[in-house]
Amino acid sequence: MRRWNGWGDEAETYPLSEEARRYLEERVGPGEPPADASLEEVTRGIPASRLPDHPLVTADPETRLRRARGQSLPDWIALRSGRVGTVPDGVAFPENDGHVVELLRFAREAGAAVIPYGGGTSVVGHLTPDPEGPPVLSVDLGRLWQLHRLDEESLLASFGAGVRGPDLEAQLRSRGYTLGHYPQSFEYSSLGGWVVTRSKGQQSLGYGRIEDLFAGGRLQAPAGTLHLPPFPASAAGPDLRELVLGSEGRLGLLTEAVVRVRPVPESEAFHGFFFPDFTSGLAAARELAQERLALTMVRLSTPRETETTLRLAGHQELIRLLERLLGLRGLGEGKCMLLVGAAGRPGQVRAAISEARAVVGRHGGVHVGRTFGREWEKNRFRTPYLRNALWETGYAVDTLETAAPWRAVPDLVAAVEVALQSALQPENERVHVFTHLSHVYPDGSNVYVTYVFRLAADPEQNVERWHRLKGAASRAIGARGGTISHQHGVGTDHRPYLEGEKGRLGLEALRSAAGALDPGGMMNPGKLVEP
Amino acid sequence: MRRWNGWGDEAETYPLSEEARRYLEERVGPGEPPADASLEEVTRGIPASRLPDHPLVTADPETRLRRARGQSLPDWIALRSGRVGTVPDGVAFPENDGHVVELLRFAREAGAAVIPYGGGTSVVGHLTPDPEGPPVLSVDLGRLWQLHRLDEESLLASFGAGVRGPDLEAQLRSRGYTLGHYPQSFEYSSLGGWVVTRSKGQQSLGYGRIEDLFAGGRLQAPAGTLHLPPFPASAAGPDLRELVLGSEGRLGLLTEAVVRVRPVPESEAFHGFFFPDFTSGLAAARELAQERLALTMVRLSTPRETETTLRLAGHQELIRLLERLLGLRGLGEGKCMLLVGAAGRPGQVRAAISEARAVVGRHGGVHVGRTFGREWEKNRFRTPYLRNALWETGYAVDTLETAAPWRAVPDLVAAVEVALQSALQPENERVHVFTHLSHVYPDGSNVYVTYVFRLAADPEQNVERWHRLKGAASRAIGARGGTISHQHGVGTDHRPYLEGEKGRLGLEALRSAAGALDPGGMMNPGKLVEP
Known part of the structure; x- marks a missing residue:
């Protein structure tokens, strides 16, 4: 049965690991889930x-x-x-x-x-x-x-x-x-x-x-x-x-x-790469798009999204090993993850990935194989289930997105993140914000922002928080030449x-x-x- | 100075060869150019x-x-x-x-x-x-x-x-x-x-x-x-x-x-191919589009357009030599020309052309090198000048075009050609009709039709002929699931x-x-x- 007040099938869960809970607690404070109304109660009304x-x-x-x-x-x-x-x-x-x-x-x-x-x-x-x-x-x-x-x-x-x-x-x-x-x-x-x-x-x-x-x-x-x-x-x-x-x-x-x-397609592959910083990752993502390589996906995370992904991924021992190895290559704080996908005949996939590796290499990126790509692929439709677990731990998670010409992208990312991070300051609430680019074009990219904040007990207060966050981000997007939506639409919001x-x-x-x-x-x- | 009543710069001409004139005379009869009004005369009015x-x-x-x-x-x-x-x-x-x-x-x-x-x-x-x-x-x-x-x-x-x-x-x-x-x-x-x-x-x-x-x-x-x-x-x-x-x-x-x-792009190339018949050429053009090869052009002529191109091309000795050589490969009456273009770094162009050759080969096509591609490239913007020469020899030339899903293309080509060929039968005038596909997509293609007929002395009669031809072709297009225009627009016509x-x-x-x-x-x- 589909959840009536959350995401997905009731039989499916995506629990928050203890490590992930601790990480969020560090970032925005401990969560306290608000009381949910029951289906029976709401239906009766x-x-x-x-x-x-x-x-x-x-x-x-x-x-x-x-x-x-x-x-x-x-x-x-x-x-x-x-x-x-x-x-x-x-x-x-x-x-x-x-x-x-x-x-x-x-x-x-x-x-x-x-x-x-x-x-x-x-x-x-x-x-x-x-x-x-x-x-x-x-x-x-x-x-x-x-x-x-x-x-x-x-x-x-x-x-x-x-x-x-x-x-x-x-x-x-x-x-x-x-x-x-x-x-x-x-x-x-x-x-x-x-x-x-x-x-x-x-x-x-x-x-x-x-x-x-x-x-x-x-x-x-x-x-x-x-x-x-x-x-x-x-x-x-x-x-x-x-x-x-x-x-x-x-x-x-x-x-x-x-x-x-x-x-x-006969075969399909997703490969992972890490960059020392967002600037080099961005330059590589742009070049991958502008070289018009035969790829199916180019997905670049900011340092904070990369960190969040690694913290929330589970497998903490493997992650620590990876970080030690990346450290030897000079990639530490500020590193960014890039996922690249290709599909077609095996030879076409190999050729596309090899061309992508050449571009990435020119920008100081390090190839880490297919593990992160496989992990992403496994969870690509499961991630929304995490919203249920987060809510039930006392956190709201929301996303918003835009797109703009490449020239506007770095400022746009920075401005939207700052707008969201500071939107709840009047209430002294912190907001954990992270971003990726997941749809690149020769002339620009989308910018996809996820933000997490604590839920209040009062639903009106939660709506109020959301309004402040959405308003601040939307104004920043408009002022920086982004579209109000690249992939979600207009709706009421x-x-x-x-x-x-x-x-x-x-x-x-x-x-x-x-x-x-x-x-x-x-x-x-x-x-x-x-x- | 630009021509006021024809195509292009007055200094530029594209004369009709004697061979071309004879060919048209065979197809639709001898031409008699109508009298043109002078610029001075018209301006005065x-x-x-x-x-x-x-x-x-x-x-x-x-x-x-x-x-x-x-x-x-x-x-x-x-x-x-x-x-x-x-x-x-x-x-x-x-x-x-x-x-x-x-x-x-x-x-x-x-x-x-x-x-x-x-x-x-x-x-x-x-x-x-x-x-x-x-x-x-x-x-x-x-x-x-x-x-x-x-x-x-x-x-x-x-x-x-x-x-x-x-x-x-x-x-x-x-x-x-x-x-x-x-x-x-x-x-x-x-x-x-x-x-x-x-x-x-x-x-x-x-x-x-x-x-x-x-x-x-x-x-x-x-x-x-x-x-x-x-x-x-x-x-x-x-x-x-x-x-x-x-x-x-x-x-x-x-x-x-x-x-x-x-x-x-660093380099660019256009290669020519011939097929034994239109059906095999069409299958190859479709596969080139559906395989999404990195090509810039796929241009397939029907047998009649191929013949017309070869007759109007000049260099008749070379053409006869080519035809003899194609004949040895079993390509004679009914053969079709395909031009394929690619652009990019030299290695990319080579790879794309080599993939195209493989597809063409599977459908019985024969590679004839870059001569026809170079000829096409040289004349790509010159061809409209031929309209001037044709008019002045007594022939009207016009084009019309449509696009449709692949499944509809063969019928559409046949129906439009038949409609045009028979449109002037009431006047006992013949129409020379030929067709190519020049814009291919994974789901379909355009169909570009050229038709030549004799001009009458009376301009009203020429308008009337054009109306019959245009009407017959447009009705055939509508009935066969084509768009009324793929690349020319709506306008008044x-x-x-x-x-x-x-x-x-x-x-x-x-x-x-x-x-x-x-x-x-x-x-x-x-x-x-x-x-």
């Missing part, structure tokens, strides 16, 4: 539905509660404390486009808002109902999960857009193909969700971002059906796929998505900063386009742009 | 400007005539016959954004339409003024041509968007960089024009399409200024760059464009087919977005979408 009955819609309180929020820190605080605010009035599980069209008709007649639900993994508040809004119908697209067509000649696969990561890959891999889109939320997040939030997979360097992989599909909008034919490229005016990518439910419901797939990035005119253009597909403003109101 | 005076605007008749049309066949017929229809009432040459803003104000107050003018190389009628519309101000952006900033760390270059191909490359190459965007119109077409028409360069496989190269910039719209910050990637809602890409002047004037550049591709709702979304930037519908009216 769910108000009656404001929607009329419909055979496709359930008003079951637990079903509604489980689709009320995503996985952002404010979502966690709401669910853990039981102060969940507005929950959907009904949930539907359409099994085909006919159902979706009927649900849109029903919602319009009932004066309801519609919130599309994919995997429920948003970390920026995409799913939060507007507390002042009309009744809410949550449309869970999870039953649109099948591979409908596989064109092996054109490498195009057509899926029900509600398909989740593991089901998508299983259906493709049984036929010898893969999409290769692996966001950390892979276990639950859905293809449609990836598209409408412009999600980036961990290996997007090799497999492409969802913007590259999404070739077309079908969107059911209140004003009608939008068909997006899967052309390899077109000059027939602006690309409507690009309007759907990042539309965050404001235009309609994506029911079908055609994606560009490829044969499963980034909306205050959207106009700063898109401009008044840009938002007006998006608002107008959305109005054409959703004239009544019934789709996910309060997100992205006003109706 | 230009009506007085309907615009009030403005210090930034000239009403000189020849200046206006020279910006009245592009390079489509209907444009040529209009200019050559002297029946040019509506010409702009004034032309402005802004030198900065302040001028552009002032010109938009002037046009609004004068109730005028604004048509942005880049290089005047549109082949689908982007520049044609609406004959029933208001007075027209043509804004020639050619004085916005400078490299403003080069960020060598992020490989980003910021240009005045009116810069033409050769000036753009010269400014970059003197600093060691290149954009690598080479459409056939390179000699005259402009960066801004590439962006707003979604132009594809001949080596887009290696350097990227303009969609990949355009990182951001500034658009001056009637409703204000749209700033597009150059992020490497973003998840902050739909990408507004993608609204500007393909906007065909309907949103405003692009004054600045930031592009992703790269160091000039493809507009009747746009709704078939985008759908009513899609067009409505674009119309609404355009309305936000250009509420009065003054920008290039009659193009893309209604105001």
Whole structure:
């Protein structure tokens, strides 16, 4: 059973080691977990539905509660404390486009808002109902999960857009193909969700971002059906796929998505490297991207993330041995870890890794083999489970991210870290902040920041802490030329900063386009742009 | 001096060989050139400007005539016959954004339409003024041509968007960089024009399409200024760059464009191959794209294009020798030529070509060295000059293009060729049609069709012939799942087919977005979408 107020399956845990607990205690002080509300208690408090009955819609309180929020820190605080605010009035599980069209008709007649639900993994508040809004119908697209067509000649696969990561890959891999889109939320997040939030997979360097992989599909909008034919490229005016990518439910419901797939690579490898400092690591990461080596991943951690990773990894004896060996090569305090991935035929993987080693070597990096790469690979989808353990030890962990041209990256990293570290000073609370670059491009990189702070007993105080942290980081990002989000989307949490990035005119253009597909403003109101 | 009623510089010619003339005579009959109007005669007929005076605007008749049309066949017929229809009432040459803003104000107050003018190389009628519309101000952006900033760390270059191909490359190459965007119109077409028409360069496989190269910039719209910050990637809602890409002047004037550049490659090579038939060539081209080899170009000609190229190439003795040698390998009637390009360090080029040779060999292709590649390279921007010679021998030549998933490509090629070949049967005129694929993708390819037919003495009859041909081809493309344009854009010529591709709702979304930037519908009216 999936956790209703945390990450993942209840049977799965990722306990915090004693070493890790001590490390955090040193960094931010001892934690004290706040009291969680029980599922029974919270379910009992769910108000009656404001929607009329419909055979496709359930008003079951637990079903509604489980689709009320995503996985952002404010979502966690709401669910853990039981102060969940507005929950959907009904949930539907359409099994085909006919159902979706009927649900849109029903919602319009009932004066309801519609919130599309994919995997429920948003970390920026995409799913939060507007507390002042009309009744809410949550449309869970999870039953649109099948591979409908596989064109092996054109490498195009057509899926029900509600398909989740593991089901998508299983259906493709049984036929010898893969999409290769692996966001950390892979276990639950859905293809449609990836598209409408412009999600980036961990290996997007090799497999492409969802913007590259999404070739077309079908969107059911209140004003009608939008068909997006899967052309390899077109000059027939602006690309409507690009309007759907990042539309965050404001235009309609994506029911079908055609994606560009490829044969499963014969082999895959992740190699680890260490640099004496972040500056040399950054120069190497940039060169790896600008040399356009055939890699699937370049992931560089700052010294503090490197230290945190090593402290939280377990295997402390092995780590101490590694550190002694790196010390002999002159790498000590301030060292940075780099992971590099490649996939393809064995010869291609060897060639790519060997070219990467040459670049890394030129920048003073040391190759440490595949152990750290294997460790990362093993835990790539498990890490979110650590959030449960941290919460239960009294710590909140949250992430935020941006992207900018290479020239802006060092300042951006420093400014966001400083903003977060000092945001809770008025309360005398410390914040443990660490950063990595995980998506590099010839012209720039993303910047992915994790921050840990202590939970207060009072949920309001935790929300207040989060607001201070998020605000400080977002202002630092805006001032340093970063985008408000590289891979998480806008949702409710980034909306205050959207106009700063898109401009008044840009938002007006998006608002107008959305109005054409959703004239009544019934789709996910309060997100992205006003109706 | 640039030709006013044909392609290119008057000093440059590309004469038709006697062999080529004979070949065309065999295919479609002897040509008889229609009488051309003189520049003097046509200029004398230009009506007085309907615009009030403005210090930034000239009403000189020849200046206006020279910006009245592009390079489509209907444009040529209009200019050559002297029946040019509506010409702009004034032309402005802004030198900065302040001028552009002032010109938009002037046009609004004068109730005028604004048509942005880049290089005047549109082949689908982007520049044609609406004959029933208001007075027209043509804004020639050619004085916005400078490299403003080069960020060598992020490989980003910021240009005045009116810069033409050769000036753009010269400014970059003197600093060691290149954009690598080479459409056939390179000699005259402009960066801004590439962006707003979604132009594809001949080596887009290696350097990227303009969609990949355009990182951001500034658009001056009637409703204000749209700033597009150059992020490497973003998840902050739909990408507004993608609204500007393909906007065909309907949103405003692009004054600045930031592009992703790269160091000039150390070496570059184009190799030629021949296949026994189109089916095997197509299979090889597909595999080259799907194997994602590090190539810059894959260009496959049908048997008829191969034959036409060989007949029109000159060097007939060498060609006969080649054909004898290919004959010994079993390649005769029906053979197809493939050109493959690679760029980078010499070792990278060798490796890529050697991988390509392996793929080609598996499909029965024969390597013929670099002669044909060098010939193609030498003539890559010269071929349009052949249009002048053909016209003056009595032949019209036109091209059209589409793109589709691989599965649809063979049928699409056949259907478009048949449609064109039979379109003039009611007049008992033959049409010589030949095709190549020049932009391949893992999921599909473009299809680029050239057709030659005889000119009549009467310009109306030539327009009529073109309408029949264009209509027949466009309907065949729509019916076979191709896009109405892969690289030329919509303009006036493809507009009747746009709704078939985008759908009513899609067009409505674009119309609404355009309305936000250009509420009065003054920008290039009659193009893309209604105001």
